[in-house]
Amino acid sequence: SLDVSGDTLTIDAEVHAAALTSWPVPGPAAAWTPSQVTVGGRPGAALARHKGMLWLRLEPGVHRVRAQGHLSPDGLTLQLGASPTWVRFAGEGWQLEGVRPDGSAERSLQLLVPVG
Secondary structure, eight states: OEEETTTTEEEEEEEEEEESSSEEBBBBBTTOOSEEEEETTEEEEEEEEEEEEEEEEESSSSEEEEEEEEEOOEEEEEEEEEOOEEEEEETTOOOHHHEOOOOOOEEEEEEOOOOO
16 A cells, blocks of 8 residues: 655555565665665565665565655655555545556556646
């Protein structure tokens, strides 16, 4: 899910890992870097940058990942390294593009402030 509150973007994801893996935090880091990443409510200690993206190392299992950070008032295009099964969005005064009618996502999402 994506939630915008004030100038803060929060991304919550349920990530399934069959083996030790790295999960790409939506970005790229040049466009949006979260100030906080947690896994199961604890700080995500194993973070690395690679090819412009921030990657989170995860052990096998099902994980609740939260990434939170400042959102520019000009909007944002987020690249999704891993396509979510569905997307939920909440953000008063914001518009989200890149979600298909069935709730699945394109390879990128655009957060826009509607004009007029």
